[in-house]
Amino acid sequence: MVAQLHEYTKKQRGCPALPAALFDHGGEPRGSYRGPRGFAFTLAFTPATLPVPSAMLPAPPSQVRQSYHPDCEAAINSHFNLEFHASSVCLAAAVYLYRYDVALKHFSWFFVRRSLEHSGWARRLMRLQNQRGSRIRFQDIGRPVSIEWKSGLKAMKCTLFLEKFVNRSLRHLHQLAIDKSDPHLHRFLATHYSSQQVAFISELEGHVTTLSMMGAPDVDLAGSLFEKLTLGDSDKKN
Structure with missing residues (x-):
């Protein structure tokens, strides 16, 4: 059974928490995450509408499908939608940091690259679904709730929070592949x-x-120096 993802709306000092769980084998949520202070950030899409495998709409059987457990199929579908959401959040951060009144160009390119990596992984997972004879199920991604991060440090803290959530989903996929002998x-x-x-x-x-x-974000010069000396060097290498 694939549990539905829950989106919490209760705010923690201005920061709505991410969904408390991904999936587990008993169909119940477990664990929780709390966002960093001061962020208006939540998971924009609502995958609670994702049905369990037995409730999927009828589809003609695939001729290439073999030894692919429905729970693995549903989990991959949910994860690539999460990757698309992460991509949109990183892109929103990049656009904000590139604004004329923020002017953190290297921070912006850092998030542009990460946005492309997330969307790239979503496409790879969809390709995997096709190779395994699966049915791809898209969910409504929606726009990021927060579009202003105030500083490069706050954008990175917010992204770190999201990346750990993505990693938790990934660990679940690993365990599911082991449990289902895939x-x-x-x-x-x-x-x-x-x-x-x-x-x-x-x-x-x-x-x-x-x-x-x-001293960031209290010291404005700290973010500027970090951007030029650290992220600027990274941009040159890439």
Whole structure:
């Protein structure tokens, strides 16, 4: 059974919490996340309408489908929609940070690249669904609730919060592939996906720590120096 994702509307100091759970085998939510202080941020799409496998609309059987558990199929569908949402949040942050009255160009390109990575992974997962003979199910993504982050540090904290949520969904997919004896799915995730997600979270945590130690966001110069010396060098390499 694939549990429905729940979207919490109760605000924590101006920050709506993300959904409390992804899926688990008993169909009940477990665990919770709380957003960083001062962010008006929530998951914009509402995947609560995602039916469990037994309630899916009838579809003609695929001739290429073989040994693909319905729970794995539904979980992949939900995760690529989450990737699209993460892409839209990163793109919104990039647009805000590029504004003339914010003028953090290197921060902006940092989030543009991450937005493209998220949408790229969503496309790869959809391609995987086609290869396995699955039926792709799109959900309403919606616009990001927050479109202003006030500083590069706050945008990174917000993104770190979201990336950990994406990583939790990914860990669930890994475990589901093991539990349902799907070596192809497990190998795909382990080889092409997990290490990149963990590496980015580590990089993001390092940036947040460095900015905080420099006094951002209270010290305006700290964010500007970090942008030019750290993110600027990264842009040159890319």
